[in-house]
Amino acid sequence: MKLIMLGAPGAGKGTQAAELKDKLSIPAISTGAIIRNAIKNGTQVGIEAKAYIDNGQLVPDDTMIRLLGERLSMPDCVNGFILDGFPRTIAQAVALDEMVVDLDYVISLEVDDDVIVERLSGRRECPKCASTYHVTNNPSAKGDKCEKCGEPLVTRADDTPETILKRLAVYHEQTEPLIDYYKKSGKLVSVEGTSDVHSTTVEMFRAIGLEIA
Ligand code: ADP
Ligand code: ADP
Ligand code: ZN
DSSP states (O other), X not given: OEEXXXXXXXXXXXXXXXXXXXXXXXXXXXXXXXXXXXXXXXXXXXXXXXXXXHTTOOOOHHHHHHHHHHHHTSGGGTTOEEEESOOOSHHHHHHHHHHOSOOOEEEEEEOOHHHHHHHHHTEEEOTTTOOEEETTTBOBTTBTBOTTTOOBOBOOTTOSXXXXXXXXXXXXXXXXXXXXXXXXXXOEEEEEOOSOHHHHHHHXXXXXXXXXX
């Protein structure tokens, strides 16, 4: 399966991509995680991308398209993949259509802006394995440590109130037009993303014809 997760920042793309990854045994590729790793490792890409991320702006298309192309050419992608956070612009979607001709579904997670603000304000991330939690909605069983690897959880640098609002504005302006783009290609599946994590997974699986475990 070749899947795309579409939705506002905080809609639950990463959370649901992890469920699909476990179910389908294909990689979940987060372009945000790729960029955050590059920043952590001090690579040239990371140095250039940092100012964009910190300001809630998108990293330029040419950089993102190149990074994604490199990732998709890795051997673990041969049986499919789940994209979380790419494409985010029409230019990226057009480039993806040139790289991948047999997309199965584009899953659009629909969540209102007020819910987004609450979700991103409470998001906590594991800096080691990138697992994502929420202080009240989806807490780690190990409190302020990662349930999977024990690492202390952190708040992402771009999950501040000011940057959250900027990212939402960027989403509406540059990414939301992709909903129409994929509607036209017949690949779009809309999933109500406001209910709890498990109910959303159930609805999403049903929408793309998967059995829930
Ligand atoms: P979120 O989980 O809030 O949707 P991501 O982890 O996907 O955020 O992305 C964090 C940041 O990384 C974005 O705000 C943007 O600066 C950058 N980024 C990630 N993916 C892309 C992309 N496809 N195009 C441009 N910038 C991106
Ligand atoms: P995205 O990848 O779209 O930016 P995340 O998967 O990181 O979104 O989720 C954003 C925050 O909301 C996280 O703190 C996550 O634990 C929480 N969350 C995800 N899905 C739900 C849900 N259905 N109900 C409540 N909280 C959720
Ligand atoms: Zn972890």
